[in-house]
Amino acid sequence: MRKHPIAAIATPPGSGGVSIIRVSGQQLVGLAEALLAKPPTTRYAHHFFLNDAQGNRLDEALLIFFKGPASFTGEDVIELHCHGGAHLSQAILNRVLELGNDWGIEQAEAGEFSLRAYLNGKIDLVQAEAIADLINAQSDAAIKGAARSLRGQFSDSVNQLIEEITQLRILVESTLDFPEEEIEFLESSKANERLASILKKLQDLVEKTQQGKILRDGIRLALVGPPNVGKSSLLNCLLGEERAIVTPVAGTTRDRIEESITLQGVPVHLVDTAGLRASADVVEQIGIARTWDAIEDADTIIFMRDLSTTQSGEDSGLEEKVKAHANKKAHIIEVFNKLDLVDSQKRQLGISTSEKSTIHISAKTGDGIDALKERILSLAGWQANLAAGIFTARDRHLSAIAEAKESLLKAQAHGLNGNHSLDLFAEELRLSQDALGQITGKLLPDELLGKIFSEFCIGK
Ligand SMILES: Nc1nc2c(ncn2[C@@H]2O[C@H](COP(=O)(O)OP(=O)(O)O)[C@@H](O)[C@H]2O)c(=O)[nH]1
Ligand SMILES: [Mg+2]
Structure with a gap:
């Protein structure tokens, strides 16, 4: 310093x-x-x-x-x-x-x-990060989440786990180098049960932390499909304003349009893209290249079709191409639009031909939009029932918790059978403590520390 x-x-x-x-x-x-x-x-x-x-x-x-x-x-x-x-x-x-x-x-x-x-x-460290999250919060839920972290609720949960692991480690280590009877003592002191209970608490923390990460980072959602299916209309519908130009002319959207909304407090970063088709227009070609970039960057992709023009069993292979381009972890939602234009028979289209993820909407009347919003959140892993106690969290926290969990599972696998396995058991407990200690910063290498703070702004 x-x-x-x-x-x-x-x-x-x-x-x-x-x-x-x-x-x-x-x-x-x-x-x-x-x-x-x-x-x-x-x-x-x-x-x-x-x-x-x-x-x-x-x-x-x-x-x-x-x-x-x-x-x-x-x-x-x-x-x-x-x-x-x-x-x-x-x-x-x-x-x-x-x-x-x-x-x-x-x-x-x-x-x-x-x-x-x-x-x-x-x-x-969690509190320092929470200050940054509080400043950048884009919804009331994000504010509350960051405030909880800042108050120390996340750190307290982590520290409590570290403490329980420490107690168990003391118990196990004090038994090392003692004769067999001691191991019986370990058994009677319920070391295994204690480990199982720690693992359960850690799993609860994983779930909360995942929610906290969604709350902080939000969802990157790309609206993709052929021209004229209603992608820009859906963007406008979700935003509640006429942001993108909508016309019956195919190829109207030529550049990416980015806007953010919040769904149940979760920030959703929307990208409306140029419709995918072979085009001779140079500007449109650049737009389409940007669409492919947006597909690569997205966590969730809405692949849209026009229900009024799609024939049963029709498949241009475009969706497969989009899937191949997308991030492996990305979720694809198939959406059929213009529900208002078709009769009840055609409304079945997609429901019978495609998997269950198909959603039918009308960007014009707003029909089906609530179901679509629910789907976006649930695919991202958002659990509204957990929202009450959430704190904002980051990738860094999730990977540290995952590391700790892995060590605890290894300890469990080693079991408590003789001195050798006790050694390994104790060592895994130590590794899990170290992993958790990185979250609050106790055991974080200096380079990482520098990196975390350099992402803050000047004056903070
Ligand atoms: N009836 C009806 N028309 C729609 C709907 N969504 C879009 N449109 C019309 O379809 C045309 C193309 O819409 P647009 O949003 O520009 O499509 P994009 O090229 O995919 O962005 C426009 O004339 C829209 O008014 C819908 O749900 N119902
Ligand atoms: Mg458009």
Whole structure:
């Protein structure tokens, strides 16, 4: 960790009522005094005038001094609340850097305030990530999820599991190198049952964490199919506004159109694409190439057909081509559109010919749209019944939990039969503790730590 003080604009770029410049360092009383021309009172809003080096007034501002360790970073922190102009904030930051020169102050790097808070034990890694999630939250559910993580609910569940594994490990290790009777003692102390109960709790955590990841990352959904089937109409219908141009002319959508909505609080990133067909039009060809890119990137693909023009048993092979292009884990939903145009006999089309995943809708009347939304969420693995206690989570957390689970399963397989298997049992317990410890950051390699924080923005 860099030891010198750091400063950055903490509010977003652009203009607003107020802009905040944040400074953190081990000893900032002197800097606060230089700014105020008097010693600061901790946690008091000092009103003062800030001048440039030539004595020209820059702004009338507030200064709040937080004496470490009672601050966000655990160090001394100064917050300057000035008027919110983009150029003004930069000028004030420059002035602070100039005044702080004697203290070796530097411009903060991305995520450096949070990194210091983490290194000084003010927050753990899950909480640092939760701050980022809270800032980026796109729905009320995501806010609640991030707030739960920030409050420490996710960390508590992880730490509790680590604690139970530790207890079991102590029990097993204390029995190592003892004669056979001790193993009977282990049996009577229900070591196996304890392991099974830990595994069950871990499985609950896997499920919650998966939900948390969906809540945080959302679903990338591509609307794909031949021209004129109603892809853009469906985008507009889901958005509730006329975002994409809709016409009876095939080849109307030539570029990708991206918009986000939330379904039950889950962010869904929609991509409307150019219809797939052989085209001589150069612009349309580029659009179609982008469609294939969108197919590769999607978690879920809606493959759409026009019910009014599709004949029974008809198959252009296009859907197979889309499937071949898609990510292996992607879900494909077959959608038949324009339900409003067909008679009841034709409504059966697709239901009888294709697998159960077919959904019939009318982008025009909204018929079937609720069922489609349900399908999108359920295929992504969203379980509304679990939503109440969810915390936001990431891939990183899921893989650590999976690693821990694998070790516990190995321990279970080794069983408690003699000293050799006890050794292996204890070792797997240790590995699972290590894996879980990576989540809160206790056992995370420095490079990974740097990577996590560098994804934060400056001033955070
Ligand atoms: N009757 C009816 N017409 C639709 C429906 N969805 C789209 N259309 C019409 O089909 C044409 C093509 O729609 P569009 O959304 O541009 O299709 P895209 O090329 O797949 O994006 C337009 O004239 C739409 O008004 C629907 O559900 N019912
Ligand atoms: Mg279109």
